[in-house]
Amino acid sequence: MNNKYKIFEISKDNFDKIIPLSDKYLGDLYLSKEELVQNGMRVIVVSDIRSKKIVGFISFGVGEAQKFLNESKIKSKSLMNSDIVYIGSIAVEKAHQAKGVGTWMLEEVVRKTNKLGLDTIMPAWLKKNDDVPAIYKAADRVFFKPLYQINDYWKERSIKESWLCIDCGTPCCCSAVIYSRKSF
Numbered sequence: 169m170n171n172k173y174k175i176f177e178i179s180k181d182n183f184d185k186i187i188p189l190s191d192k193y194l195g196d197l198y199l200s201k202e203e204l205v206q207n208g209m210r211v212i213v214v215s216d217i218r219s220k221k222i223v224g225f226i227s228f229g230v231g232e233a234q235k236f237l238n239e240s241k242i243k244s245k246s247l248m249n250s251d252i253v254y255i256g257s258i259a260v261e262k263a264h265q266a267k268g269v270g271t272w273m274l275e276e277v278v279r280k281t282n283k284l285g286l287d288t289i290m291p292a293w294l295k296k297n298d299d300v301p302a303i304y305k306a307a308d309r310v311f312f313k314p315l316y317q318i319n320d321y322w323k324e325r326s327i328k329e330s331w332l333c334i335d336c337g338t339p340c341c342c343s344a345v346i347y348s349r350k351s352f
């Protein structure tokens with residue numbers, strides 16, 4: 169793993185480098201550099217050492233839960249009043265999937281933030297034709313636990329921002345399972 173890939177955090181000046189991966193695996197216009205910067209997100213990438221290409225990314229932020237999560241979608245009042253580590257998006261290039269890259273990036277977010285003592289929250293995409301999405305398996309490996317499922321999680325946002333979910337276009341009618349990981 170480590171002699172094939174490199175993992176590192178990129179500066180906001182380089183956020184545009186992950187947009188093609190987001191467009192391809194999450195949907196056109198789902199993410200923009202400007203939005204990531206505005207929301208104070210941080211981005212960790214994995215690159216292929218030989219080709220130097222970025223093959224995966226994960227975005228995350230630290231701050232008040234209300235900043236990241238829509239109150240109507242979150243069932244826990246105590247969570248909404250807390251600071252959290254929030255995982256926004258994760259994607260890995262197809263040719264590099266199932267090689268541990270996604271799990272490695274989740275672990276890296278945990279490694280960088282665990283000392284803060286905050287819960288990490290990730291709305292994980294439930295794909296229509298996927299019995300157990302890879303993201304759930306990766307989350308499980310890094311000791312995330314599923315809390316509950318929310319249908320139409322991204323619907324309003326997809327309409328407002330006109331982005332095209334790769335599964336259902338606009339509006340996005342996908343569900344999310346809210347995953348949480350306690351720091352320890």
Ligand SMILES: CC(C)(COP(=O)(O)OP(=O)(O)OC[C@H]1O[C@@H](n2cnc3c(N)ncnc32)[C@H](O)[C@@H]1OP(=O)(O)O)[C@@H](O)C(=O)NCCC(=O)NCCS
Pocket residue numbers: 193194257258259260261264265266267268269270271272291292293301302303305306309
């Ligand atoms: C979800 C995603 C980031 C996982 O990245 P990854 O690098 O493939 O993850 P890993 O290699 O660490 O694999 C994690 C687990 O998923 C499994 N997995 C990965 N790709 C798979 C595939 N295509 N088919 C079946 N299982 C797969 C792995 O075997 C592993 O399971 P295990 O722990 O039981 O061995 C990647 O599949 C992806 O980019 N998917 C498209 C975008 C997406 O769905 N993002 C999630 C948004 S919340």
